[in-house]
Amino acid sequence: MRKIVQVKKKFLFISRWGEALDIANATLQEGNEVKLYVEDKASKEIGYGFVKKVQDWKKHVDWADVLIFDYTGNGAICQELRAQGKLVFGGTEYTDALELDRNFGQEELKRHKINILPFKEFETFKEAIKYVEANPNAYVIKPSGETQELKQLLFVGNDDSGQDVVRVLKAYEKSWGDDFGTFQLQRKVKGVEISVSAFFNGVEFLTPINITFEHKKLFPKELGVSTGEMGSSMFWVKDSPIFDKTLKKMEAILAKNNFFGHIDLNCIVNGHGIYPLEFTSRFGFPQIFIQRAGITEPIGELLYKVASGHKFQLQVKKGFQVGAFVVVPPFPYEDKKTFELFSKDAVVILKKDSLEGIHPMHLKIVNDQWLITGNTGIALLVTGTGLTMKDAQKMMYNRINTVIINNCYYRTDIGDRWFEDSDKLWSWGLL
The missing domain is CATH 3.40.50.20 (Rossmann fold)
Incomplete structure (x- = not known):
């Protein structure tokens, strides 16, 4: 070391x-x-x-x-x-x-004696449609490889007969043909979506562990298209039964492969068990920015120590952290004409001098002015922290109100899920 x-x-x-x-x-x-x-x-x-x-x-x-x-x-x-x-x-x-090969990720979980949901990988839509019709159930369509970056393609079915999934598969077949690549159909279960993550120093996981609740849909109350992320709420813990039963079991294989970085495992949990869905074996976005709001030591020093193989305990705030993306058109879609018309070089105005909790995303500085650039329409990530979730939410939304961006939009309910999810997690013995 x-x-x-x-x-x-x-x-x-x-x-x-x-x-x-x-x-x-x-x-x-x-x-x-x-x-x-x-x-x-x-x-x-x-x-x-x-x-x-x-x-x-x-x-x-x-x-x-x-x-x-x-x-x-x-x-x-x-x-x-x-x-x-x-x-x-x-x-x-x-x-x-x-992360990139969903089939491999699920097989590795299974090999390490971690419960997984039934899934099947497909290369053509015709095969998948035939499978659902022969095995009616509620499924989730999950693209693999590079296609999974197009978050709006992920589809969570609600019909126990699978007919909504069949209709979406037929639509994808017409629009994508044979260019979609491989994808999974994973059995859907009801429960609380939660992720466990930690930094890894080449030998072992570093504590505390991070617990994150993602908000993926564009609109409040989980309405609209999947965006990948509109914001998250989180907290840090020394011990987690979800972590112990999932990611912790991967410690030896990560050490064997000489991994130095951050890894996250997204799960669905309910009264019957813990079911891992997918790995993120890198920084999560916006997870890392919200984590930074809760980490009290210099982030550069932390990254250096992880890469150096140093064993240490992260210094973090007590309580909760929340963060919301502030976006502009055409987010979450790619539309060059719309972006150039409404958002390119749009000014980000900060009413207060303090940048605490204001995280620049796809921006540049010209003549001391923050301007939106890139092509996605992600302007800022704004965070808040507090001993209670409500305190953290209040701080975040107060900070968002100090920002002026023409045509911007954001979720107004980041963190609200916690109040119901926490009751379920406590009753299942998972907190």
Whole structure:
């Protein structure tokens, strides 16, 4: 294990779509040197004016004390860099497969004696339609590989006969043809959706454990299209029965594969059991930004210590943290014309000088002014913290009211689920 020296360090953030801006900027504000690379062409402007941008991250590897990869798919590169003696916060080929290959992820859970829901993988819609008609039930359609990034394609069926799933599959067949790629049909169960996550230092999970409740639909009360995320509520705990029965059982295999990073396991839980749904073997978005609101030590130092294999306990706030995305058109869809008409270079006005709880997302700075860039329409993530969920919500929405963005929208009920979900979790003995 490397000795941690309390000196300012050089961080190189390698980002897929510019999602790392907030933590890169926070790391810079802590006094470190920071460089940010953004891979996606349409997202190249993200971060300009906040941190130093680079066009080819590989030319800066020798400069960096630690490299931070913010997305899945770079596992082989991370392993190669570690073999060269570099400190890397990121995945491995094994953890990439856990997230990107849903079938592999479910089989690994099963191999480690973790309960899973029945599922079946398909390559064509015709096969899937035939399967549902022969095995009527409620199912969830889950794209695999790169297609799973299009969150609006995930469909949660409500019909116990599966006819709603059949109709959606037929619609996908007409619009996608054979270009959809592989996908899963997973048996749907009712319960509380909850995720457990932790940082991993190459040997073991670090405590406390993070418990997150995601809000994925565009509108309040879980209405509208799936967006991937509109916001989350969370808290930190030393012990979790859900963690012990799921992610904790993966500790040895993660150590064997030399993983240094963050991993999350999303689950459905009810009175009958705990059923893992999917891995996120990287930072969760917006999870990491809301986590940062609850972490009381410098985020750069934390990332450095994880990448160094250091054993330590995270310093976090008591109580709850909540966060909501503030977005503009065409979110959650991709529509270049709409984005350029309504949102490109739109001004983000902050009524107060304090940036506490205001996390820049797809922004740039021009003439000291925050402007929206990229192509997604994600402007800010705003967080709040408190000893109670209501306190945290109040702080977050008060902060949102200090921001002016033309045509913006956000969920007004982030955290509300907790009041009913917590009663269920307590009664099932899972808190």
